[in-house]
Amino acid sequence: MDVKDLLTETYDRLPDLVRAAVDGLSPEQLRWAPGPGANPIGWLVWHLTRIQDDHVADLLDADQVWTSGDWASRFGLAADPNDTGYGHSPAQVAAVRPESAQALLDYYEAVAARTAPFLARLRPADLDRVVDEAWDPPVTLGVRLVSVAEDDLQHVGQAGYVRGLLGAA
Template identity: 70%
Template sequence: MDVNDLLTEAYGRLPELVEPAVAGLSPQRLRQAPAPGANPVGWLVWHLTRIQDHHVADLLGEEQLWVSGDWAGRFGLTPDPHDTGFGHGPEQITAVRPDSGRVLVDYHRAVLDRTLAFLRGLRPADLDRVVDPNWDPPVTLGVRLLSVLADDLQHAGQAGYVRGLIERE
């Protein structure tokens, strides 16, 4: 298995986690936190998709789909390219208001499709390219891709868990 197949396979597993986490949930349920200060399913899936969109767009040197498309309005937000959910407090979390589970799945799918196209074009040597010299050691493309994937998997798992919690009520 080469690097393209490995990364494509890994990222390609995300819909198997994202889609069941939001399927059939009303907009109210998507915004329901399982406890005060906890993140709701909709915010978790929005956040993991925003992180991927933000980082992959940067790697491609292109505009984020969040900014170039009509996604933001469907979440009750503005298309701010810096708003990825990182560091959000309670007010910012509740401001993320997806109008349906479908919009979460569709935005995730659009971002994932672009990510997969990017991954298919990689060569092993590309992974050593420094993409962020502001860290010690500098961050390479390979490390960035693994970091985004790890973040996505963690938040997708959290979304599934939170769904289970809110459905028990």
Template identity: 70%
Template sequence: MDASALLVETFDRLPDLVREAVEGLSPQQLRWSPAPGTNPIAWLVWHLTRVQDDHLAEVLGEPQIWAGGGWAQRFGLAPDPADTGYGHTAEQVAAVAPQDAAALVDYHVAVAERTRGFLSGLTDADLDRIVDERWDPPVTLGVRLVSVANDDLQHVGQAAYLRGLLAAQG
């Protein structure tokens, strides 16, 4: 298996995990959190998708999916491409209000489709391309993609855990 196929396999797991975490939940359940100041399922899934959208758009040199197509309105938010959830206050977390679970799934699938198309065409040499010189050492495309996959997998796992806690609440 080459690196492109490995990355496709990794990222292709996320849409099903996102669906399992959110489908069948009401908007109120999506926004439930176990304690004040903790991130709800809706925010976790929105954030993991925003990070993937943001980082892939940057390496592609294209606009984010978030910025067009009415995605932001389905979440009660502005289409601000800089808003990925990093550094959100409790009030900003609470403001992420998807209309329904489908808004989360649909946005994630749109981002995942673009990600898959990009990953499918990668060569091993592409992974060594520097994509961010603000760090020491500079960040390569391979490192950036692993970072996004790591962030996404952690957050979707947290969302699944919260869904279990929500179910246990009765």
């Protein structure tokens, strides 16, 4: 297995995990937080999708899925391409109000549908290309893709845990 196949395998596991975290939940359940300052399922899945959308769009030098269509309105938000949830205050977390589990699934599937062909085209040498010089050391494409996968996996795991707390598993 080459590294492209490894990345593809990792990203291909996410849609089932996202579906398991949100499928069948009501808008109220998606917005429920287990305690003050804790993130609800809807925010966690929205955020992991925003991160993948933002970062892959940057790698493709393309517009984000978020800004093309009515995605933002389905979450009660503005189509701000800079709003990925990073650094959100509790009030900003609470403002993310997915209209349904399907809205989360649809947005994730649209983002994943753009990520998959990008991963399929990767060559080993591509992964060493520097994509962000704002860090020390500079971030390569390979490191960025691992970072996105790590963020997505961490947050979908958190969403699954919160779902368990709901008793909706």
